[in-house]
Amino acid sequence: MPRKYVIGIDLGTTNSALAWAAPPPDPRELSPVTLLGVPQLVNPGEVRDEDLLPSFLYIAGANDFPAGSLELPWPSADSSMVVGELARKRGTENARRLVSSAKSWLSHAGVDRTAPILPVSAPEGVTKVSPVDASRRYLEHLAAGWNAKMPEAPFAEQQVLVTVPASFDAVARELTLEAARKAGYQDPVLLEEPQAAFYAWIEKHPDWRERVQVGDLILVVDIGGGTTDFTLISVTEGAGELQLERVAVGEHILLGGDNIDLALARHLEQQLAGQGKKLDALQLNALWQQCRLAKERLLAEDANRGEHPVTILGKGTGLVGGTIKTKLLLEDVNRVLLDGFLPLVTSEEMPQRRRMGLAELGLPYAADAAITRHLARFLRQQAAASEHGSVRRGPSGLACPTHVLFNGGVLRSPVVRDRMIEALNNWLRAEGMAPIQPLLGEDLMHAVARGAAYYGMARAGRGVRIRGGIPRTYYVGIESAMPAVPGLPAPLKALAVAPFGMEEGTDLKIPAREFGLIVGEPAEFRFFNSATRKDDEPGALLDGIEEELEELSPVEVNLTGAAGEMVPVTLETVVTETGLLQLWCVARDGRRWKLEFNVREQVSR
Amino acid sequence: MSRIGSAFKSFFAILFSGVLPDDVAREFGYAPKGAVKASTPAPSPASAQPAVGPADGAVQLLGILQRDGRLVDFLMEDISGADDEQVGAAVRTLQEQCREALQRYVRLAPVIDGVEGSFTKLESNDPAVVKLLGNVPATGKAPGGMLRHKGWRAEKVDLPALKPGRNNSVVAPAEVEIE
Numbered sequence: 001m002p003r004k005y006v007i008g009i010d011l012g013t014t015n016s017a018l019a020w021a022a023p024p025p026d027p028r029e030l031s032p033v034t035l036l037g038v039p040q041l042v043n044p045g046e047v048r049d050e051d052l053l054p055s056f057l058y059i060a061g062a063n064d065f066p067a068g069s070l071e072l073p074w075p076s077a078d079s080s081m082v083v084g085e086l087a088r089k090r091g092t093e094n095a096r097r098l099v100s101s102a103k104s105w106l107s108h109a110g111v112d113r114t115a116p117i118l119p120v121s122a123p124e125g126v127t128k129v130s131p132v133d134a135s136r137r138y139l140e141h142l143a144a145g146w147n148a149k150m151p152e153a154p155f156a157e158q159q160v161l162v163t164v165p166a167s168f169d170a171v172a173r174e175l176t177l178e179a180a181r182k183a184g185y186q187d188p189v190l191l192e193e194p195q196a197a198f199y200a201w202i203e204k205h206p207d208w209r210e211r212v213q214v215g216d217l218i219l220v221v222d223i224g225g226g227t228t229d230f231t232l233i234s235v236t237e238g239a240g241e242l243q244l245e246r247v248a249v250g251e252h253i254l255l256g257g258d259n260i261d262l263a264l265a266r267h268l269e270q271q272l273a274g275q276g277k278k279l280d281a282l283q284l285n286a287l288w289q290q291c292r293l294a295k296e297r298l299l300a301e302d303a304n305r306g307e308h309p310v311t312i313l314g315k316g317t318g319l320v321g322g323t324i325k326t327k328l329l330l331e332d333v334n335r336v337l338l339d340g341f342l343p344l345v346t347s348e349e350m351p352q353r354r355r356m357g358l359a360e361l362g363l364p365y366a367a368d369a370a371i372t373r374h375l376a377r378f379l380r381q382q383a384a385a386s387e388h389g390s391v392r393r394g395p396s397g398l399a400c401p402t403h404v405l406f407n408g409g410v411l412r413s414p415v416v417r418d419r420m421i422e423a424l425n426n427w428l429r430a431e432g433m434a435p436i437q438p439l440l441g442e443d444l445m446h447a448v449a450r451g452a453a454y455y456g457m458a459r460a461g462r463g464v465r466i467r468g469g470i471p472r473t474y475y476v477g478i479e480s481a482m483p484a485v486p487g488l489p490a491p492l493k494a495l496a497v498a499p500f501g502m503e504e505g506t507d508l509k510i511p512a513r514e515f516g517l518i519v520g521e522p523a524e525f526r527f528f529n530s531a532t533r534k535d536d537e538p539g540a541l542l543d544g545i546e547e548e549l550e551e552l553s554p555v556e557v558n559l560t561g562a563a564g565e566m567v568p569v570t571l572e573t574v575v576t577e578t579g580l581l582q583l584w585c586v587a588r589d590g591r592r593w594k595l596e597f598n599v600r601e602q603v604s605r
Numbered sequence: 606m607s608r609i610g611s612a613f614k615s616f617f618a619i620l621f622s623g624v625l626p627d628d629v630a631r632e633f634g635y636a637p638k639g640a641v642k643a644s645t646p647a648p649s650p651a652s653a654q655p656a657v658g659p660a661d662g663a664v665q666l667l668g669i670l671q672r673d674g675r676l677v678d679f680l681m682e683d684i685s686g687a688d689d690e691q692v693g694a695a696v697r698t699l700q701e702q703c704r705e706a707l708q709r710y711v712r713l714a715p716v717i718d719g720v721e722g723s724f725t726k727l728e729s730n731d732p733a734v735v736k737l738l739g740n741v742p743a744t745g746k747a748p749g750g751m752l753r754h755k756g757w758r759a760e761k762v763d764l765p766a767l768k769p770g771r772n773n774s775v776v777a778p779a780e781v782e783i784e
Contacts, residue, residue: 043672045767047765282782309694311695311698313698317681320679320687
C-alpha cells in the first residue's frame with residue numbers, strides 16, 4: 001500500500017490553502033510541511049498554480065466568458081461554477097453572481113445554511129447555491145488540484161484535516177464536515193484555526209519546549225480578511241512533559257483586514273467627493289485595492305515614507321485624462337487603523353453591541369470595529385468564568401497571557417503587531433504583570449494549513465498535541481413541569497449535557513436523571529451553548545436561560561415510536577473523533593434516539 | 606487483411622528484408638520509414654478552422670499588457686494636452702502593473718550581464734546579439750569594447766496556450782455597463 005500523506009486544509013473566509021507532509025515510517029519522527037500550488041483559473045483560458053485559492057465562487061452565465069475558456073486540468077461536471085482567482089476578479093465586475101464569505105454564512109444561525117441563498121442579491125434566473133454547497137466546491141477544487149499534481153496518491157486515500165474557526169459552534173462544524181464529505185473527503189478531521197497556527201509555530205521551532213514553561217498562557221490572535229478569532233492556550237505539565245491545553249476561545253467576530261482597507265478607501269472617497277470627484281462602484285473597488293497596497297507599503301518593515309500615491313486610472317480608453325489621483329497619508333492610516341480598529345483602551349472597555357429592531361438580511365458584522373475592545377472583552381470573560389484548567393490571572397480577574405502568537409494577513413505589519421502588544425502591555429501593567437512576549441510565526445498567510453498538516457502527524461504520535469476538547473458548554477432546553485399559565489410558554493430550563501473541554505473520542509452519561517422524551521410525533525428541541533460558563537458539570541440544571549447562553553438552531557424531529565408516547569430516557573453525550581457533538585436518548589429497554597442538529601429551521605425568537 | 610495474414614506477411618518481410626510491409630505498417634498506425642511525406646493522408650479536418658497564426662501571440666501579449674496594465678490605452682491616447690503631473694500619476698500605476706504582468710509571462714535577462722559604461726569582452730560578434738558602434742574595424746569584429754546597453758533577451762516566454770478558432774484579434778473586449 002502506498003504511503004499515506006497528511007493534508008492540511010485551511011478553508012478560509014477569503015483565501016484557502018492546502019499544505020501536506022509525507023510522514024516518515026518512524027512515528028517518532030516528523031517531516032517538513034510543504035504548500036501545494038493550487039492550479040486555478042486566473043484569467044479566462046489561463047490556469048496557474050497559486051499558493052492561495054481565493055474562497056470565491058462565480059456563477060458564470062452563458063456570456064460571461066468566451067467558450068472553452070473555463071477548462072481546468074481536470075474534468076469538471078459543472079464548468080459554470082468558477083472557483084478561485086478568476087472568480088474573485090470577475091466578481092468585481094459583476095458582483096451579483098459572486099459568492100463571497102461563504103464561511104461566514106456557514107456560521108450564521110439566522111439563515112437556512114443548506115438552502116440556496118447565495119449570492120444574496122443574485123438576479124432572477126441565476127442558480128443560487130447554499131453556504132454548504134459553496135464551501136463544498138472550494139474543498140472539491142482543492143482535492144482536484146491535489147489529484148492533478150499528485151496523480152500517484154489519490155486525495156481520497158490520504159489523511160485530511162480541515163480547519164475551522166475556534167468560534168464555530170457545533171452546527172457550523174457539522175456543516176463544514178458535511179461540505180467536506182460531499183466533496184468526497186474520507187473521514188476528514190476538524191481542527192481549530194488558532195490551534196493550527198500554534199502548531200505551525202511549533203513546527204518552525206522544534207525547540208519550543210525551551211521557549212515556554214509550565215504556567216505560561218499563550219494568546220493566539222488571528223485576524224484574517226473577514227474574521228477575528230482569539231484563543232488561549234495554557235502550558236501545563238503531565239507525566240513529566242510539557243502539555244498544551246486550549247482553555248478558551250472567543251466569539252465569532254466578523255471583522256478583519258478587509259474592513260480596514262475599506263475604511264481607508266471610504267476615507268479617500270470622501271476626500272475626493274469634497275473635490276467634486278465622484279467614484280462609481282468599479283472605481284471604488286479599484287480604490288479599495290489601491291488602498292490595500294498603499295497601506296501595506298506604508299506599514300512595511302522598511303518603510304520610511306509619509307505618504308503613498310493612490311491613482312485610479314481613467315475609465316474608458318482615455319486613461320491619462322481620466323486619471324484621478326490622490327494620496328494616502330501615513331498619518332491617515334495610523335488614525336484609521338490604530339485609532340479606529342486598534343484603539344488603546346482599558347481592559348474594562350467592552351465593545352458596543354448592536355441592538356436594532358430590524359436589520360437587513362445579511363451577515364451579522366461586528367458592530368464595533370475596535371479589535372482591542374473585542375480582545376479586552378475576551379480576556380475579561382475569562383474572569384467571569386471561574387477556574388478551568390490553569391488560567392493565569394491578574395488581581396481583577398483578567399486573564400493575563402504571557403505570550404502572544406499572531407496570525408493572519410493583517411498582522412504581517414509590524415505597526416499592527418506593535419500596537420496590539422502595546423494595548424496588551426497596558427492591561428498587564430495595570431494588573432501588575434510582566435510584559436507579554438511575542439512569538440513570531442513566519443508565514444502568516446499559510447500558517448493554518450501548515451499547522452493542520454503538522455497536527456495530522458502529531459495525531460499519529462509524532463509530536464505534541466494541544467488538548468482542548470469542545471470549546472463550549474452545551475445545554476439542552478427542558479420544559480419544566482409547572483402548571484400552565486395562559487399566554488406564557490412553560491418556563492425553560494437548561495440542562496448541561498456536554499461540559500467545556502470534553503475531549504474528542506469520549507462519551508458520558510448524564511447521571512441519575514430521567515427525562516420524558518416525546519416520540520411518534522414532531523417535537524422541538526432547543527439547544528444552547530456558552531463559551532464562558534465553563535464549570536457547569538454534565539447534568540447541571542439552570543433555572544432559566546441566562547444571558548451567557550446562546551441559542552443554536554432549534555431541532556424539530558419526529559422520533560420513531562408510538563404516537564404521543566412519552567418515554568423515560570437518560571441522556572448520553574458523545575464527542576466523536578472528528579470533533580462532532582452528538583446527543584443520544586436511551587430508554588430503559590435499550591432503544592436509542594440520536595438528536596441531530598438540524599439547520600433547516602431558522603432561529604426566529 | 607486478416608490478423609494471421611498480417612502476422613505472417615510481417616514476419617517474413619522483417620525476416621528477409623528487415624522492414625515492415627508498407628500496407629501493414631499503415632494499417633497498424635506506423636508511418637513507413639523515409640516515406641512520411643509521400644504517404645501523408647488527406648489534410649486533417651482541423652485545418653478547416655483558422656489555426657493559431659504567428660500574429661496571435663503578439664496580439665495576446667498586447668492583450669495581457671492592456672488587461673493587467675492598460676498599456677494599449679496609454680499608448681493610443683493623445684496626451685499632448687495633459688499636464689506632466691497627471692501623466693506622471695497615471696504612468697506610475699501603469700508602469701508597475703505592466704512590469705508585473707511582463708515579468709509573469711516573459712523572463713527577461715540582459716544579453717551581456719555587465720556594468721554599463723565599463724569595458725566588456727565580447728564572446729560573439731553575431732550582429733543579432735551584439736551591435737558594434739563607433740570606430741568599428743573593417744572586419745566588423747572586435748574582441749571587446751565599452752558596454753553602452755546591456756541588451757535584453759527573452760529567456761523564457763510562458764504565455765497561456767491559445768485556442769484555434771477563437772477570435773484572437775481582440776486585444777481588449779469592449780466594456781458595456783448595464784445600468
